[in-house]
Amino acid sequence: MLGSGAVRADAPLTGTQPAQWRVIWTADPATQATVSWSTKEAGSSHSVRFRVRGSEDSPAEQLAESGRYTGGEFESYYHHVRLTDLLPATAYEVQMVSDGNESPGFYFVTAPATDRAFSILHGGDSRSDQDARRRMNKMIAGLVVDSYDNDDLADDILAFAHGGDYIVTGTKMELWSMWLSDHELTTAPDGRLLPIIPARGNHDKGKPFNEVFGFPDGDLNYFGFDIGPQVRFTTLNSETSTAGDQAHWLKAELKESRPTHRWLVTQYHRPVFPAVKTPGSGLKSWVPLFEKYDVDLVCEADGHNIKRTVPIRDGKHDETGVVYIGEGGLGVPQRTPKTDRWFLESPGMADQGNHVFVLKFTRDALQGTCLLEDGTVRDQFTRPVRE
Numbered sequence: 001m002l003g004s005g006a007v008r009a010d011a012p013l014t015g016t017q018p019a020q021w022r023v024i025w026t027a028d029p030a031t032q033a034t035v036s037w038s039t040k041e042a043g044s045s046h047s048v049r050f051r052v053r054g055s056e057d058s059p060a061e062q063l064a065e066s067g068r069y070t071g072g073e074f075e076s077y078y079h080h081v082r083l084t085d086l087l088p089a090t091a092y093e094v095q096m097v098s099d100g101n102e103s104p105g106f107y108f109v110t111a112p113a114t115d116r117a118f119s120i121l122h123g124g125d126s127r128s129d130q131d132a133r134r135r136m137n138k139m140i141a142g143l144v145v146d147s148y149d150n151d152d153l154a155d156d157i158l159a160f161a162h163g164g165d166y167i168v169t170g171t172k173m174e175l176w177s178m179w180l181s182d183h184e185l186t187t188a189p190d191g192r193l194l195p196i197i198p199a200r201g202n203h204d205k206g207k208p209f210n211e212v213f214g215f216p217d218g219d220l221n222y223f224g225f226d227i228g229p230q231v232r233f234t235t236l237n238s239e240t241s242t243a244g245d246q247a248h249w250l251k252a253e254l255k256e257s258r259p260t261h262r263w264l265v266t267q268y269h270r271p272v273f274p275a276v277k278t279p280g281s282g283l284k285s286w287v288p289l290f291e292k293y294d295v296d297l298v299c300e301a302d303g304h305n306i307k308r309t310v311p312i313r314d315g316k317h318d319e320t321g322v323v324y325i326g327e328g329g330l331g332v333p334q335r336t337p338k339t340d341r342w343f344l345e346s347p348g349m350a351d352q353g354n355h356v357f358v359l360k361f362t363r364d365a366l367q368g369t370c371l372l373e374d375g376t377v378r379d380q381f382t383r384p385v386r387e
């Protein structure tokens, strides 16, 4: 491996020592990934060394796109290296280097290009309870380790979809910096970086979101990509116009993906079948498209509770319909769900508690498991392959 084997979370953000390491998926994750980190000072030279894990080749080196994070008095700098032309289902060693200061050696694994079973995580809302956020991040690292500690490919966790509301005030870089340091805790002890798939929440206003996750300035943060050839994963942005361009894009995305994929999964922040609040505008802009193109699972956040709706079509329970899960518990006080809403009644459910969802994709079924912080299974569900 590049660098030392010892990976320590909570790296101090000091000078030009690389810290706040992360891997981000926003485009074809079989061949692309963004490797990002932060430094306290601007420095002058920032790059990533990388090579296929275990290779004896001398590592390639790619320069970062760098800049100062926007967001108040707090000064720190982002560095993004957009790796492309990667091999699918391949582990890459990476090491961040800023002005000669090296990060520990890490690795990440690209998405498969073949049809195999796998799992991903989904959660949301990590903004208000830092202790809980850190505990959930450690739990996530443990889930990842356990998922590779056996011969079962189906439980292997490939990525972590975060449905937004990372921090309370999205314009305050000081808060982002705390989140970024806490995110280091999702790194496995052997240096495995878990790719994050970011969605924007209502608290994530302002420029730092794009700077943290390597989006171009002004990007609208909706995108879709394949995870393996049979899973289409679409991230929407409930914090900009959900109609107009985004709805047109979603329609084209789903229309093209449905005939060629076993599973269509979508994430965004503000729920359209909420357990606590009123529905987001996606109820009008997106739900007719979810239903027309038979989306298999929709992952929501924002409500601070646990929920799984009944399958919904045309505003009522229909076994051919769309199931919505959520609504955020990665470090926020939980709200009391309104369990008398028709879409939460049995066989749907609602509860509260810190949680993360494990979504397992196999040839036969999409299996969802809602895990509480202590590892208790709070909910399990299965979505069948659509005929």
Ligand SMILES: [Fe+2]
Residues within 6 Å of the ligand: 164, 165, 201, 202, 203, 269, 301, 302, 303
């Ligand atoms: Fe929210």
